[in-house]
Amino acid sequence: EPEVTQTPSHQVTQMGQEVILRCVPISNHLYFYWYRQILGQKVEFLVSFYNNEISEKSEIFDDQFSVERPDGSNFTLKIRSTKLEDSAMYFCASSDGQLTGEETQYFGPGTRLLVL
């Protein structure tokens, strides 16, 4: 069964450093998303991406964040200068975007980011 994959599974970084989280969405999907989950809190939407551009972003997704689809398979989230409060589990998700009544988003296993 197709699945979303993410690398790395864990990342530890120093405050102020740049990190890049990588995702490989399901191959025929067209819409890509990043969410995060701070420990003990709700899963929160960060950004959605379609046709090589951001289609929607939340208030969390400020200038420190960027997304890119560098090739036909990868989808990345970059945090330019990490802060302590960026420590969270980051989930990538994808959907095929076809409103057939069965559209939904499939999530990857997540990258646990710890900022020290």
Added chain:
Amino acid sequence: QKEVEQDPGPLSVPEGAIVSLNCTYSNSAFQYFMWYRQYSRKGPELLMYTYSSGNKEDGRFTAQVDKSSKYISLFIRDSQPSDSATYLCAMGGGGGSTLGRLYFGRGTQLTVWP
């Protein structure tokens, strides 16, 4: 404001019990309703998907959506210890031509003991 409310529990039931999980929401524009299961420190796994109002059944799981009350439910029949996890409700849609961002509840932690 697009908020989703879900009782975080924890909920503890014996094996074989019927489990009822619920969420309420405030945005009447939501049209897509999902239940995800999340094991500790793992990604959400899609369990059930419902479009608009009505019921959907899949094995031991039944999802119900009542849009008039802005209330969704997930029922688990004959619960098993392997059902022990956190159950997240999520919803979205109504804002355009695609599903868009999902809004999640906090999740209900369920333990099924043998």
